[in-house]
Amino acid sequence: MTNQLPADHASGDNAATLPTAYAPGEVEGELYERWVARGYFEADAKSEKPPYTIVIPPPNVTGALHLGHAFQHTLMDALTRRKRMQGYEALWLPGMDHAGIATQNKVEQQLAESGLSRHDLGREAFVEKVWEWKENYGGKILGQMRRLGDGVDWSRERFTMDEGLSKAVQTIFKKLFDDGLIYRAERIINWCPRCLTALSDIEVEHENVPGELVSIRYGEGDDAIVVATTRAETMLGDTAVAVHPEDERYRHLVGRTVKLPLTDREIPVVADEHVDPEFGTGAVKVTPAHDPNDFAIGQRHGLPNLSVMDERGVITVHGPFLGLDRLEARSAVVGALREQGRIVAEKRPYDHAVGHCSRCHTVVEPRLSLQWWVKVEPLAKAAGDAVRDGRVQIHPKELERRYFDWVDNMYDWCISRQLWWGHRIPVWYGPNGEVVCVGPDDEAPTGEGWTQDPDVLDTWFSSGLWPFSTLGWPEQTPDLAKFYPTDVLLTGHDIIFFWVARMMMFGLYAMDGQAPFHTVALTGLVRDEFGKKMSKSNPNAVDPLDWMDAYGADAVRFTLASGANPGADVPIGEDWVKGSRNFCNKIWNATRFALMNGATVEGPLPEPEQMTAAERWILSRLGETVAQVDALYEDYQFAKLSDALFHFAWDEVFDWYVELSKTTLAAGGPQADAARRVLGEVLEVTLRLLHPVVPFVTEALWTALTGGESVVVAEWPKDGGFRDPAAQAEIALLQQVVTEVRRFRNDQGLKDGQKVPATLELAGAGLADHEAAIRSLARLAVPAEGFAATASLSAAGAAVALDLSGAIDVAAERKRLAKDLAAAEKELAQTTGKLGNEGFLAKAPEDVVAKIKARQTAAEGDIARITAQLAALPQA
Missing domain, CATH: 1.10.287 (Helix Hairpins)
Structure with a gap:
């Protein structure tokens, strides 16, 4: 097949190099590698151009490109490509996150196939295995980003575990520790009994599952009190019963004790504002070591913390339940209570939300654990102030409230994880109780009895440094000086707390009050065409690579951009991608037509008086479209700008102007030369406007049309201010006439190509100069002698009489x-x-x-x- 790529410096007459049909698979890969080889995406820290920076939300090293990635990457790429064309030193910095739990699980699964565990290897050998896995299998998504067309600076690719970023992690940990903002304490955390580690909230997936709600009577007679629970096994660790201070039913019990069933312990009844007297019996069991709310009650009332299970969820309390798994113990405890007549009521099934580990789907256990924490109050206040005083804009503005809900009510952040893969906590413990935090330039303590903390840091800790650690911090590098703060963070609204707020806290703290970005542009989530969440467990999950194989990367990109309303979820279906593929084909065919008919970008445009009304109209609309698209880009209105580009390109340029130009071109002479120049101008500017969203097809066509080096480094279109309202009004009348005739033809069942003799009265509409164009567009033949009209219609002041005899039955x-x-x-x-x-x-x-x-x-x-x-x- 003919090579789909035109020569690098082709002449303007390049129709011969463009096949009749566009085949994306033959263009995209070669074009992308050409862009990378020429260094178009590499930013220069020494440049005098103004900087424009986006750091990519680092995908997991274990990950593959999904539609959510493709969606956000398309928008970030469009922003960066446009700014590069506008003359900015544009840096879109790529990289990956080490994804602690996910990556460790991958390697542990691999070891399990050989009958081994990480403990068989030991920590050092296991970590080496993880690095091997990362080199051999990690980073698959990076190749897929190339397929999508991501214009990232590969020379600056970073990884959260590389040497520079590891130094940044150690530096900020030390600084926070020295400033009293990192501490170690026992608190309730999310615990996975299978992964044997604390989990962040984002690593916990809540699902409604059927369970059992049992009501248990504590105490006897007038001193009895009934509590309800779905986790009966935790009653073994109860250290109180709590009631509301103003609940008259239990006022006589406050300050007294009741006998805890199945044990020999007496526990107090305490009054606490946290209790809702309207819910259930108005009394709750308090298990401080196994519930975060109970822990808070326990802290307020000085209650002991009694843990009743180990890290694997096995009961540790001596007695008949010792050694039982927590779920086995639940049934056994209920059975024992039933035998004693302590079960007052049972409700099953009782649907309630239960947290599961996102990696292994084990039910998460709230557990009292000694962990490392960040004191977030001063950091969170700074993050809130930066948005309130306008240093950082959140777009759309209505999502500011969600941001403030997080930062104004943030609780201290558990940053330690009981894993081996990750940034190890840089704290050493001495034989006499010494605690030493070691910075990157410090010598670690040595000698007998000194050990390093075994835990690693939460992955979000290192990714929270991403906007500045990737630019070389803590070193004062040229990249940091040029490209920090970054311009825009584009990410999903679902990780405002997990990532956005933490980057804000760390950026402001580490960079002397300089926020890490000027704008936070929040997107929604990609859903299927019916608005349902896409999931691997559902049949609606889509691999974007499959769609790219079938329809091309540009079609996928344009579909995603077309659904990107700020902050709103994005429905997408395959039929929409097919429609975008048809749009790309339309761009191809229109440009090929122009090339075949001598369209040119050489020389100045004709003077307005040398142009037809159609040419003045399309140039006027072109200027308006440039201004409209610019304004929408600045407001992150990707759906609206994509819609504006689609309708201008397809409806006005391809369906109207190209068709109108055929009449002028066919007439020949100076007017045809003017038409070729205007046609070339309109298509060339339109291709540049489309390029950030559909980079591949526009590159192939722009180089064929202009003979230029690459549209990637071409200048972004400017609105020259040309407007011609009279021409726009004149062509609008022409469109009304043609549209009405076409509608009439369709109603009469006439075939599209079937010509019908007709007379035209156009003078009254001011369209006398457009008779040839109207006849061509409406398929109206010049009537022969003896013409007799059988039907007539009027539109926009024009009269049309047609002879349909013989045209239809x-x-x-x-x-x-x-x-x-x-x-x-x-x-x-x-x-x-x-x-x-x-x-x-x-x-x-x-x-x-x-x-x-x-x-x-x-x-x-x-x-x-x-x-x-x-x-x-x-x-x-």
Whole structure:
């Protein structure tokens, strides 16, 4: 097949190099590697150009490109490509996150296939295995980003565990520790009994599952009190019962004790504002070591913390339940309570939300554990102030509230994880209780009895440094000086707390009050065409690579951008991608037509008086579109700018202007030369406007049309200010006439290519100069001698008389329309009858009545339309 790529410096007449059909698979890979080889995406810290920086939200090293990635990467790439064309020193910095739990699990699964565990290898050998896995299998997504067309600076690719970023992690840990903002304490955390580590909230997935709600009587007689629980096994660790201070039912019990069933312990009844007297019995069991709310109650009342299970969820309390798994113990405890007559009520199944580990799907256990924490209060306040005082803009603005909800109510952050893969906590413990935090330039303590903390840091700790650690911090590098703060963070609204807030806290803290970005542009989540969440466990999950194979990367990108309304979820379906593929084909075919007809970008544009109204109209609309697209980019309105580009390119340029130009080109002479220049100008600017969203097809076409080096480094279009309202009004009238004739033809069942003789009266509409174009666009032939009109219509002040004799089977058409009219009249009678029935209206739901009213309105419209079509038919 003919090579799809034009020569690097081709002449403007390049139609021969463009095949009749566009094959994305033959273009995209070669074009991308050409861009990378030429260094188009590499930023220069020494440049005098103004900087524009985006750091990519680092995908997991274990990850593969999914539609969510493709969506956000498309938008970031569009922003960066446009700024590069505008003359900015644009840096889009790529990299990956080491993904602590996910990566460790991958390697542990691999070891398990050989009958080994990480403990068989030991820590050092296991970490070496993880690095091997990372080199051999990690980073698959990076190659997929190339496939999508990501214009990232590969020379600056970073990894959260590389030497420079590891130094940044150690530096900020030391600084926070020395400033008293990192401490070690026992608190309740999310614990995975299978992964044997603390989990962040984002690593916990809550699902509604059927369980059992049991009500248990503590104490006897007048001193009895009933509590309800779905986790009966934790009662073994109860250290109190809590009631609301103003609950009259239990006021006599506050300060007294009740016997805890199945044990020999007496526990106090305490009054606490946290208890909701309206919920259940108004009394709650308090297990401080196994519930975060209970822990808080315990802290307020000085209650002991009694842990009743180990890190694997096995009961550790001596007695009949010792050694049972927590779920086995739950049934055993309920059975024992039932035997003693302590179960007052049971409800099963009882659906309630239960947290599961996102990696292994084990039920998460709230557990009291000694962990490392960041004191977030001063950091979170700074992060809130930066948005409140305008240093950082959140877009769309209505999501500011969600951001403030997080930063204004943030609790201290558990940063330690019981893993071996990750940044190890830089704290050493001495034989006499010494605690030493070691910075990157410090010597670690040595000698007998000194050990390093075994835990590693939460992955979000290192990714929170991403905007500045990737630029070389803590060193004062040229990159840091040039490209920090970054310009925009584009990410999903679902990780405002997990990533956005933490980057804000760390950036402001480490960079002397300089926020890490000027704007936070928040997107929604990608969903299927019916608005349902995409999931690997559902049949609606889509691999974007499959769609790219079938329709090309540009089609996928344009579809995603077209759905990107700020902060809103994005529905996407394969039919929409097919539509975008058709759009890319339309761009290809229109440019190929222009090249075949000598369109050129050489020389100045003709003076306005040398141009037709159609040429002045399209140049006027071109200027308006440039201004509109610029404003929408600045407001991160990707859906609206994609819509504006689509309708301008397809509707106005391809469907109207290209067709109008055919008449002028066919006439020849100086006017045809002017048309070739305007056609070349309009297509060249349109290709540049489209390039950030659909980079591949526009590159192939722009280089063929212009002979230029690459549209990647071409100048972004500027609105030159040319406007011609009179030409726009004149062409709008022409469009009305042609559209009305086309509608009439369609109503009469005429074939698209079938020419019909007609007379035109255009002077009254001011369209006398456009007769040839109107005849061409509306397929109207010049009438021969003896012409006799059988139908007529008017539009926009123009009159059209047509001879349809011989063009259609009038009798058959009248019969078809009569049948349609009868069906419409029957529908109208049925709907009118229902809506006139008072009994029906009194009983029918509102939505049913609304649907019948809509059917009635549609039937009335059908009757009017068909009646007009019948009247327009030639008389027999």
